Amino acid sequence: MKTASNQLLVIFGASGDLTGRKLLPSLYELHVRGLLPERFCILGAARTEYSDDEYRAFEKVHIRESLKNKEVDEAELDSFLRRVFYLAFDSTDSAEYHKLKDRIHQLQQEQQLPDKIIYYLATPPVMYELIPTCLKENGMNVAGSEDGWRRVIVEKPFGTSLESAERLNKHLIHIFDEKEIYRIDHYLGKETVQNILVLRFSNGIFEPLWNRNYIDSIEISASETLGVENRGKYYDGAGALRDMIQNHLMQLMAFTAMESPSVFDPEPIRDEIVKVFRALRPYKTHDMDNLIVRGQYDGYREEKNVAPDSTTETYVAMKMFIDNWRWSDVPFYIFTGKKLPEKSSEIVVNFKSTPHQLFAGQCSGGSCNKLIIRIQPNESITLKFGLKMPGAGFTVKQVGMDFRYDSLSKNYLPDAYERLLLDAMLGDSTLYARSDALEASWRLIDPILHHWKEEGAKNLFFYAPGEDGPIEKAKLGMVPKDCPCQSC
Numbered sequence: 001m002k003t004a005s006n007q008l009l010v011i012f013g014a015s016g017d018l019t020g021r022k023l024l025p026s027l028y029e030l031h032v033r034g035l036l037p038e039r040f041c042i043l044g045a046a047r048t049e050y051s052d053d054e055y056r057a058f059e060k061v062h063i064r065e066s067l068k069n070k071e072v073d074e075a076e077l078d079s080f081l082r083r084v085f086y087l088a089f090d091s092t093d094s095a096e097y098h099k100l101k102d103r104i105h106q107l108q109q110e111q112q113l114p115d116k117i118i119y120y121l122a123t124p125p126v127m128y129e130l131i132p133t134c135l136k137e138n139g140m141n142v143a144g145s146e147d148g149w150r151r152v153i154v155e156k157p158f159g160t161s162l163e164s165a166e167r168l169n170k171h172l173i174h175i176f177d178e179k180e181i182y183r184i185d186h187y188l189g190k191e192t193v194q195n196i197l198v199l200r201f202s203n204g205i206f207e208p209l210w211n212r213n214y215i216d217s218i219e220i221s222a223s224e225t226l227g228v229e230n231r232g233k234y235y236d237g238a239g240a241l242r243d244m245i246q247n248h249l250m251q252l253m254a255f256t257a258m259e260s261p262s263v264f265d266p267e268p269i270r271d272e273i274v275k276v277f278r279a280l281r282p283y284k285t286h287d288m289d290n291l292i293v294r295g296q297y298d299g300y301r302e303e304k305n306v307a308p309d310s311t312t313e314t315y316v317a318m319k320m321f322i323d324n325w326r327w328s329d330v331p332f333y334i335f336t337g338k339k340l341p342e343k344s345s346e347i348v349v350n351f352k353s354t355p356h357q358l359f360a361g362q363c364s365g366g367s368c369n370k371l372i373i374r375i376q377p378n379e380s381i382t383l384k385f386g387l388k389m390p391g392a393g394f395t396v397k398q399v400g401m402d403f404r405y406d407s408l409s410k411n412y413l414p415d416a417y418e419r420l421l422l423d424a425m426l427g428d429s430t431l432y433a434r435s436d437a438l439e440a441s442w443r444l445i446d447p448i449l450h451h452w453k454e455e456g457a458k459n460l461f462f463y464a465p466g467e468d469g470p471i472e473k474a475k476l477g478m479v480p481k482d483c484p485c486q487s488c
């Protein structure tokens with residue numbers, strides 16, 4: 001396994017939710033597993049005043065909370081926290097960056113760190129342009145030595161429209177090289193998502209069937225039981241289409257639909273992803289209401305920081321097509337929603353049925369041959385097929401062949417952020433989004449957002465928390481018609 005070189009990670013937004021709940025716990029896990037370089041420090045930055053020790057105490061609580069189901073070795077935790085430092089300053093004010101520059105210099109001297117720095121932007125998105133500008137104005141976007149480097153990790157949302165994503169890309173590329181920019185999509189850090197590529201491209205049995213000749217349709221979903229919680233301000237301006245579909249679910253779609261790269265290297269893989277997005281069939285305005293449904297859970301408008309007349313969607317289901325040789329006319333049903341009956345993300349590949357049905361209970365419409373890739377929770381892969389019920393006659397029953405990740409119990413399943421942080425430290429951008437892919441995905445999403453803006457509440461359906469909008473999904477043809485097998 002490759003090891004990352006010694007380096008410094010600067011986290012902007014260090015007092016925030018993401019840092020406490022995801023970034024530091026993931027870095028702690030990497031520390032425990034011995035995956036961090038020998039000389040590695042984290043410098044957190046935000047406006048709230050803390051000394052190094054106060055900040056360590058503040059984050060210690062969050063790390064413990066985030067790892068509540070695991071045993072935390074206090075000595076390991078303290079040794080990890082000794083790598084953590086903090087600087088209070090206003091990162092929107094270029095004149096204050098000398099404080100950051102001095103602190104970095106001091107840490108590099110004291111901790112004998114090379115001039116290799118990752119900047120992680122975990123701040124409100126309005127600061128994603130400003131922080132890089134300030135870094136450039138203060139000469140901090142380029143390394144001072146030949147073997148040094150700079151990298152920047154940008155959190156989501158990456159833009160709120162095609163125009164803003166293009167503007168942000170243009171801005172960042174003016175300050176950093178494309179290969180120094182890491183646009184995070186935490187779904188790509190999930191083990192099960194990476195396994196889509198291994199399942200498809202390391203097995204001879206699936207790929208010959210992986211096309212329009214044998215596949216009837218594909219469903220890609222992410223259902224959540226939680227509502228918007230304390231993120232009403234962000235979410236009400238975003239909605240499910242921007243929050244989940246434009247990034248996470250479209251990336252899952254790309255992994256499911258892409259061609260095999262000729263080599264397993266970042267750029268060939270990212271080339272294949274962008275080809276999928278460019279082949280997506282754009283929605284014509286008059287089709288949008290037939291091919292996309294959007295809903296809002298009852299009570300959403302009473303959530304904190306949500307407009308009382310909000311038309312923001314908390315649920316979206318859409319039927320997409322990829323106009324290329326492999327997928328022509330195969331529907332991809334993509335859906336996501338908050339306050340649904342269960343938390344589950346999965347990909348279901350529905351294979352075509354046999355040309356003729358011989359047995360009672362056999363599937364007719366689509367097919368009961370399904371490959372279910374369960375992204376979370378209970379990570380698993382299941383193949384469903386029909387078998388004879390024991391006893392007289394020939395009645396078909398659907399059964400499943402299962403692989404469960406927890407059967408590999410000795411192998412630790414890392415959190416998505418662990419994998420992605422480590423990759424950025426190693427300089428591997430395979431699992432990060434490239435600018436052209438992001439722009440191509442926005443190209444599909446933008447007209448839908450415009451259409452909904454014009455429509456207001458028209459065609460927005462309301463659902464009770466705990467319901468999953470079955471009628472609306474059926475409108476798209478997503479729910480199997482009454483099938484004799486009774487179990488698909």
Ligand SMILES: NC(=O)C1=CN([C@@H]2O[C@H](COP(=O)(O)OP(=O)(O)OC[C@H]3O[C@@H](n4cnc5c(N)ncnc54)[C@H](OP(=O)(O)O)[C@@H]3O)[C@@H](O)[C@H]2O)C=CC1
Binds near residue numbers: 121125
């Ligand atoms: N939370 C999550 O689960 C996820 C978050 N994200 C993204 O990550 C980013 C951060 O989210 P989250 O942690 O939830 O947000 P929070 O609001 O919890 O944190 C924002 C951070 O930015 C800091 N900040 C704000 N203004 C300034 C300033 N002028 N100068 C310096 N620091 C500043 C705040 O600290 P202070 O007030 O002390 O200055 C705080 O540390 C967002 O873009 C979000 O979209 C993405 C996926 C999931």
Ligand SMILES: O=C1O[C@H](COP(=O)(O)O)[C@@H](O)[C@H](O)[C@H]1O
Binds near residue numbers: 222224243244345
């Ligand atoms: O990025 C986001 O993802 C989460 C869902 O992530 P998961 O890993 O729990 O599936 C979602 O709740 C949030 O709204 C969104 O911003």
